[in-house]
Amino acid sequence: MxxxxxxxxxxxxQRFTVSCEYPVLFTRDTFNTNNTQLINTINNKNESPKVLVVIxxxxxxxTPELCDKISQYFAHFDIALLPKIVVPAGEASKNDVNVIENIYQAVETHAIDRHSYILVIGGGAVVDAIGYAAATAHRGIRLIRMPSTVLGQNDAGVGVKNAINYHKRKNYIGTFATPHAVIxxxxxxxxxxxxxxxxxISEAIKVxxxxDEAFFNELYQQRHxxxxxxxxxMxxxxxxxAKWHLHHISTSGDPFELGSARPLDFGHWSAHKLEELSNNELRHGEAVAIGIAMDSIYSxxxxxxxxxxxxxxLSLLVDIGFNLNHPVLTKLNVSNALDEFKEHxxxxxxxxxxxxxxxxxxxNEINEHLMVEAIEQLKSM
Ligand SMILES: NC(=O)c1ccc[n+]([C@@H]2O[C@H](COP(=O)([O-])OP(=O)(O)OC[C@H]3O[C@@H](n4cnc5c(N)ncnc54)[C@H](O)[C@@H]3O)[C@@H](O)[C@H]2O)c1
Ligand SMILES: [Zn+2]
Structure with a gap:
């Protein structure tokens, strides 16, 4: 003793501070050789670094012609590309651990190092899955994200998180990792x-x-x-x-979510569960629209x-075209979903x-009786 x-x-x-910075660039026609936004993010191009494109x-x-366009773009700037990898569309990439294994295999086969790049082009799900593989291979290979969906561009692709699913549970495995750049x-x-x-669109409504009331009013006025x-x-x-998501990450004081508060997850406790219960038939954004409606009625x-x-x-969500009364609502067990969200x-x-x-x-508490009433109101919409 x-x-x-x-x-x-x-x-x-032990204490030190790491400052994080990465560009989030808005553009069109990235792979036109007159457009230098992407190539300018590759800061060691004189050394002809390796670039692995995952689509x-x-x-x-x-867009079958995209692959050739990408090759021509990098050839123009004297950067040799590794063989491109096409991964399963959407959530299938987050559900299949072989997708991650294939990226690790490519990293090993082509000796991709921490000064090389993985360029991922895809929806939020593919960006999440490849982001996870890039963050964990060699403890982090530079990742350039090109989100190709609305949700990817205004939310999933611009932040600091990645994830895959595990035993059907959403985002059960993942890391916090800043990208090298977002285009x-x-x-x-x-x-x-x-x-x-x-x-x-639901993630923009959420934020x-x-x-930002003024932003909400703009969305409302422009709903048709x-x-x-x-x-x-659009x-x-x-x-x-995207700006609001980025602003929250940089100013909330908790970019890597060490505390329990998660304002950007408004409407998400039920959304994650609804996605799961629908066997991913519901898109994440569609489930979020239902979750927003539910928590607004509950509020x-x-x-x-x-x-x-x-x-x-509610009328903004309906006029934009969201179906707020999805059959999967009948399967939602409020108590279980809240427990799982708490664990998350x-x-x-x-x-x-x-x-x-x-x-x-x-x-920090939900009146389950009133939440069930909110769900009943949704079911009658
Ligand atoms: N990491 C984060 O911070 C974060 C935040 C929000 C959501 N997410 C995740 O994002 C995912 C949802 O992303 P999503 O809404 O982009 O859906 P998604 O990635 O499932 O893509 C939807 C469909 O669109 C297809 N697609 C993508 N781009 C296309 C294009 N340009 N042209 C034609 N088809 C295209 C995909 O192949 C897929 O079939 C969920 O897994 C969610 O958990 C992550
Ligand atoms: Zn979301």
Missing amino acids: SNNHALEQHNIT DEGVHLS NDLDLLDTLSDRDKRSG ALIK TLSMFENKP ENMIVKG HLTGFLDKESTNKI LGGNLCITLLSKIGTGFEV
């Missing part, structure tokens, strides 16, 4: 299905609801043109959505949010509600 005490005098508090199958099939090429969105164009995916309102929604039922604001939120957060249950449009706040 006395020896232990004697040793305590040697205890050390979402959905992007590859809808949001709005032209990539042209080939997206209407369903995927719509899906990502407007918790942070947004529902037709017109260029200008561009405004993506740029502002009203608990006396925090007025009726008019609640109705305005670590520590206390922390759910974001709305006190008004543009202002979120945290609660």
